[in-house]
Amino acid sequence: MTEFTLLAATEGEDVNPLIPATYDIVWSIVCVAIIAFLFFKYVTPRLNKVLDERTDKIEGGLKRAEAAQEEAQQTLQQYQQQLADARLEAAKIREDARTQGQQILAQMRADAQAESDRIIAAGHTQLEAQRQQILTELRSELGRTAVDLAEKIIGQSVTDEAKQAASIERFLDEIDKSDAGIGVGR
Numbered sequence: 001m002t003e004f005t006l007l008a009a010t011e012g013e014d015v016n017p018l019i020p021a022t023y024d025i026v027w028s029i030v031c032v033a034i035i036a037f038l039f040f041k042y043v044t045p046r047l048n049k050v051l052d053e054r055t056d057k058i059e060g061g062l063k064r065a066e067a068a069q070e071e072a073q074q075t076l077q078q079y080q081q082q083l084a085d086a087r088l089e090a091a092k093i094r095e096d097a098r099t100q101g102q103q104i105l106a107q108m109r110a111d112a113q114a115e116s117d118r119i120i121a122a123g124h125t126q127l128e129a130q131r132q133q134i135l136t137e138l139r140s141e142l143g144r145t146a147v148d149l150a151e152k153i154i155g156q157s158v159t160d161e162a163k164q165a166a167s168i169e170r171f172l173d174e175i176d177k178s179d180a181g182i183g184v185g186r
Contacts, residue, residue, distance in 0.1 A: 139168070139172055142168070142175075143165075143168035143171070143172075146168060146171050147168070
């Protein structure tokens with residue numbers, strides 16, 4: 001009777017199509033458990049292995065990138081240090097060149113001043129020599145003129161050279177005294 005009641009109860013009741021039968025639930029749970037076991041036994045370790053490899057690659061790439069960044073930073077610092085050293089060296093070279101230029105300029109000025117002094121001294125010497133020559137020529141000319149004038153005034157020839165030289169010297173001394181007396185210098 002129990003079977004008959006169960007069949008009658010099932011036939012008389014409305015079956016809900018959304019609720020599965022008990023044996024379907026049990027077999028579904030067994031299948032899910034087997035699939036879950038197989039998934040955790042085989043798939044999850046492989047997935048974890050792939051993920052670990054990928055993580056290692058990413059971390060390795062980051063480490064390499066950090067190392068490359070650090071190397072680039074060191075290279076930049078070396079470059080900046082070399083650039084600063086080069087700038088200091090260039091400044092030193094410019095300063096040395098400026099100093100040498102000033103020394104050369106001072107030497108050239110000194111040489112030019114010495115040459116100018118030499119030229120001026122040579123000019124003074126030449127002027128003095130010309131002055132002496134002119135004075136000598138002027139004295140001899142003045143002497144001849146004085147003798148000619150004396151001959152015209154006296155009316156006779158003054159040809160004695162000793163008398164002529166003495167007269168010329170006396171006349172020139174008088175001129176020198178008169179020049180010195182009025183402040184006219186040679």
